[in-house]
Amino acid sequence: MFSGFIFDVEGTLVDCIPQTLKSLQEAIERYGPPVPYNTLQLYSGLDGDQTLQLVVPDAPESVRKDILTMQARIYRETYLNGVQPFEGIRDVFQSLVRQGGRIALATDCKGPELKHYLSLLDVDEFVTAKACGDDVEHGKPDPRLIGLALSKLGLSGPQSVMVGDTPYDAEAALEAGASAAGVLTGGFSSEALLDAGCFAVHEDLRALLPSLVTANSST
Structure with a gap:
């Protein structure tokens, strides 16, 4: 043992994975083209910035930071209490x-x-x-x-x-x-x-x- x-x-x-991915999907959509949920699922659990580099490769670092900040806010305000x-x-x-x-x-x-x-x-x-x-x-x-x-x-x-x-x-x-x-x-x-x-x-x-x-x- x-x-x-x-x-x-x-x-x-x-x-809480569906809620986490949905909040990330919503945050990405506020800054650019949508990313399919199934695509985000592939990177569930990966470092957030690394995920964004893969799914929104054209987004500069400043935008990636804004997306992650927005994702955290959406998750806390909309999803956290329901998990x-x-x-x-x-x-x-x-x-x-x-x-x-x-x-x-x-x-x-x-x-x-x-x-x-x-x-x-x-x-x-x-x-x-x-x-x-x-x-x-x-x-x-x-x-x-x-x-x-x-x-x-x-x-x-x-x-x-x-x-x-x-x-x-x-x-x-x-x-x-x-x-x-x-x-x-x-x-x-x-x-x-x-x-x-x-x-x-x-x-x-x-x-x-x-x-x-x-x-x-x-x-």
Whole structure:
């Protein structure tokens, strides 16, 4: 069993990917031609500026910053209060901690959103460390967010696993030296997550739990 369990939040613990993508789509439309939802889904979980460089390649940096600012405002004002946590998260966290695991959250989202998500999840007592978008400049697949979570846990990469819903979570985990496991709650296929390096992929976090506790880690 791993000693450290690092969890993405959006799309992994909280059901908010459709709302996040819709708010981004609306923000892009205020500055230029629309981008199809299915196109944005391909980059769900990728660093926001990198996403915009791919989907609106002609937009200068200043416009990309404005789009991301607008997206955050639309999300908070229109969508944030309607999101819900996935079922069973507290039970999974409790099970891991009872078996000696240490839990960290590693998410690109920032203060207001993370605070709201934590109020919904009710897992503070099980979480040892948090690393969020306020702590690092670049989002996943940059590995620094995962590295920060590992540092706060006081564990090495081989002792830990990152659980996320996108290929970018897995890529960041592997680059930081940790293992990666995936859930299908973010809209990506099993193949996409396995190809990105996940050793196990399941429908949701409850279904993934047995794989997490039986996997071997290197110490």
